[in-house]
Amino acid sequence: MRARPPGPRGVPLFGNSQQYAKDPFSFLTACADAYGDVVHFDLGPLETYMLTNPDDIETVLVSEAEKYRKPRFQDDAIGDLLGEGLLMSEGETWREQRELAQPAFNMQRIASLDETMTDYTEAMLDDWHDGETLNVQIEMARLTVKIIVEAMFGSSAGDERVQRVQEHLEPLGARFEPDPRRFLIPDWAPTRENREYHEAISVLEDIIDDIVSDRRGTESDPERMDLLSILMRAQARGEQTDKQLRDEMMTMLLAGHDTTALTLTYAWFMLSQHPEVEEKVHAELDEVLGGDAPTARDTRKMRYTDQVLQETMRLYPPVYTLFREPLVDVKLGGYRVPEGAAVMLPQWAVHRSSRYYDNPLEFDPDRWTPAERSKRPRLSYFPFGAGPRHCIGKQFSMLEAKLILGTVAQKYSLDYVGEDDSLTLRGSLTMHPRNPMEMQLHSR
Template sequence: MSSSPPGPKGEPLFGSSRRYARDPFRFLSACEQAYGDVVQFDLGPLETYLLTDPDDVERVLVSEADKYRKPDFQSDALGDLLGKGLLLSEGQMWREQRELANPAFSPSRVMGFADDIVDHNDDLLADWADGEEVDVELDMTQVTLAVIVDLMLGTDLNDERVQTIREALVPLGARFEPDPVRFAAPQWLPMPGDSEYRTAVETLEGVIDDIVAERRGTHGNPETDEGPDDLLSILLRAQDRGEQSDRQIRDEVMTMLLAGHDTTALTLTYTWYLLSQHPEAERRVHDEIEEVLGDERPTMADVRELEYVERVIDEAMRLYPPVYTMFREAKEDTELGGYRIPEGSAVMLSQWALHRSERYWDRPDEFNPDRWTRNADRPRFTYFPFGGGPRHCIGKHLAKLEAKLILARTAQQYSLEYTREGDLDLLPSLTMHPRNGMPMRVHER
């Protein structure tokens, strides 16, 4: 077993962090193409191992998941934001919280959401007008926020709350853009943007406090566990039984509010962009919707018939995975790809690198929804937009249902035209956003 995987030569103090921060997408693709299955580099002082073999990704996420944990280096700013919610908690706490949350995301419950999702989308479309230019990223954020707050928190968002959340998301996103100085600096050192970040967290906490206060007394009977089956009601009944603190409820609601809308909004944003760039695929989407739905509202029964729509969404998540990379930390010395991975080092699992790898995909940079009709002999983790293993995204089925219904309902009435010139410019943060939004002109059909 060799102890030194290949990788790019870094600079003193910064390692490869400046190259990574300039363009993480190009950096990840270049590493995948140049160095093979395990790539070693430093992000500041952090020893990092990028895995580009899907079998190794499977080991980290599934078969040997107990050897890895969420990394300590994410526990400062991200911990301040999400605390010990489902995304960051570990061990027995995570298992108990996941078990508690599971009923809110059960397949039988999710199957009953179609009408609510379409209603929220219709509220958005009522504000569109033929020929108007809109920022599709903002509009998809608005509708997916409305869905997650309704279905998982049991309330609604007025215009003031939506605007408050939107404004807070800007400094939150900026805090997690890759910064070589942050990589190299100790966590205690004050940095530009810290004050704005803390203010944004406090603002969101105020929104959450209001939502929780509104729901108290409406969440059912803690003794029989009867009552509404949204996540917040489940958490409040558990608190009445002494099983949840105020802080834990805050952490779970913050995690659900942010993680529960963002990736779906981005999936839809990139799907609209790709359809605008590929008229034949857009025509096929419209033809399928007309055949399956006509002028009727989409229902749960219709979702299964929207096969090409589903392929389009899957292909959009392949080319533009909202979560473009994930990190784990080795809890002990391990071995991957024939190399020793030291305890405490960071393991990077990049959806961007594997989703666009020439080793596993035919013409990987090409938008081709029909590639999903073929039963290609690819390893499982060449495609993992929702992660995998025991910690896979709890909202996966809700997210896919939302994306199909919102795409279908919107495309019944509109086609969307991208209005900016040139290639799409991507902004890395915790998730991958289009830089400066997604301006599109809406045309009635």
């Protein structure tokens, strides 16, 4: 077994965290290009091993997944926010919660939500007007919050409730942007950032409590298979505490809308930059839908639209890196990785590697034809993770994105008019545009 893998030189105490915080995306690709499949660096006190070989990634996420857990540093970082929801729980707790939640994500049930998704989208379009300029990221986030609350909580999120959610997401995003000083500042320290973070959590918890209160008394209906109904019935059987129920709802509220909204935001940007691709999308929608609202069945025929979304998530994966922590010493890429270290799996760097993609920085939906896809290693692309802990909402998210894109693109072409043509990004729990995504509407 070889000695410690190569990597960039750091500085005392901070390691490479200052380089990473300055521009995490350039840092990840530069490390992968310079040092190969396994790279070692320190993010403050966090000893980190970055993997970019799909075989090693498959080992961690799939074939030897039982040797890894979600890292403890994430427990400290976002435990107050997500508690023991599906995203953060471990072991038997996670298995029980996953099994309990699974019926809400049954493919037949998800398909039955297609009208809900298109109805909310068309209601949004009722407020859009030809020639108007909108921040499409805000529009997509509002829409996906409304859909997730209806689809998974069996409730409705009016404009005022959605506004409160959005206002209090910003302190959460700021909290998780890379900051080399953060490990030096305890959670209880009376800083403005800590205060705003905990205030935001409190407001979001109040919103969730209001939704639960609205639903009390309806959970006994066995026909209701939304996630909240399932959790409330489990609570009535003594299988869920109030905290577990709230943790799952917080996880679903945040993870269940943000990633889809970002995927759509980046898709609109890429379509505006590539009119030849947009023309193909319009042609497919005209042929498949003929002006009608898309259904789940229609999305099976929207193959090029699907390829556009896949290529968007390749270049702009909302979740741009995953972390795991070995429970024992492991061997990866010929190197020993010690128990308790951080194993980083960066979608951003792997998805943009010339080892797996020709002209990797070009936007080319034709990469996603079955023939082209079969030429690449399976985990050269993993926007939803992989293995037993892959994203439970993958099918929901993809159906939602296709239905929204299909509904909107039949009526409007969106032209990016912002100042940031290169799309400057900021890292947080997910990858966000740093500047407003201003787009002008043009009726078709």
